[in-house]
Amino acid sequence: MNDYRTNGFRAIIFDLDGTLLDTLADIGDSVNLMLAEYGFPGYTTDDYRRFIGNGIRVLVTRALPVEGRSEEMVDACVRRARELYWENWNRKTRPYAGITELLDHLKKRGLPLAVLSNKPHDFTVRYVNAYFDKWDFKVVMGQNDHFAVKPDPASALDIARRMSLSPESFLFVGDSAVDMKTAAAAGMYAVGVAWGFRGPKELLENGCRTLVDHPLEILPLLEAD
Template sequence: MINGIIFDLDGTLVDSLVDLADSMNKVLANKSYPTHTLAEYQYFIGNGIRNLVRKALPDTVQNEVEITQCFDAMMEDYAQHCLDKTKPYPGIIELLEQINQREIKCAVLSNKVDDLTKKIVRELFPKQRFEEVLGSRFDIPRKPNPEGALFISDSLQIPTSELIFVGDTGVDMEVAQNAQIRSVGVTWGYRTREELVDHGAQHLIDDPLELLQLLG
């Protein structure tokens, strides 16, 4: 029986690709570094914004000083523009409404920094109930480390055997596996079906409302 669902944020609940790419490309352009396409950013996302910055920078400037400087600049811009073009995927609002009606508890676990994760969820899902919204924090390692998922399991007071983890990347499938939570890969996000399967997805869904069939 499923009593709780942990959702990834970017690429699962919301399409934030353009806002992330725009902010990082501004930083790169200001440094006279090459910018990147949206297709490239699809593979930069998933392991936190600092790693996105690292991947976006040219190999010739891969040092911690430059990464930190560009990370700070990117975060300053992104904090102001993270909701310019970011929107829930089609069907997500309806899915969450139906889950809430079934009184199944929901949570969000993201590798995006905690304050921005909470801001996006608060602004884009004002009527949907999330028991816990957790982004990247200094005291909890990022996915695929299972600590964040286990923290949510404890917070919701739901054992991992009664949870499912829904995400769009191999990292999401790995954190589910590491926390011994049933995994659901979504194909509308930023990565391929093959990546999801290769990283242990137990189920794949092509449309948000298909998740309801797994809930019984």
């Protein structure tokens, strides 16, 4: 097994949506079904790129018209969107090209891995178990009652504590400003993925330290100087 203790990076935290998995169509389709049930207009799949990233409640609130954003309506729509997404969670979702190859390389190196998502925890675990059961993620964490959502760094710092590693030894890999800000706040090295939901401009403007166009471009960050 190769020594992965190079450049100070000893572990990786991955975002999920837009980083490991292209979940956009299934999320958009599920929210559109909910909106249609309530008589609200839907959106294109591409529109959902700007809605996603801050948790399901924010997603649903952004999708609702202003007149439909009462607390009671948002609560009801969140519940229904969750139900519909649970039924339609994996119809179109796929890992991005190169992700499984990257994970194979990291597995050979013995590099500790984690997933940190603003997706609800039960969905996050469901996705990781379904698509990435061949690889050992030491911690899988989604939105829960114990921590504020990203970009609050508390959840990332808890992962570092649970893995008995210093925050500065982590690469934090994500596709949005939320991820880049989380990395900076946690003292981790921010790696932005150009293939995700938001694109290079947002990443570079929000603290991305290395931008990658393909998953295997992450590997040189782990190589000895």
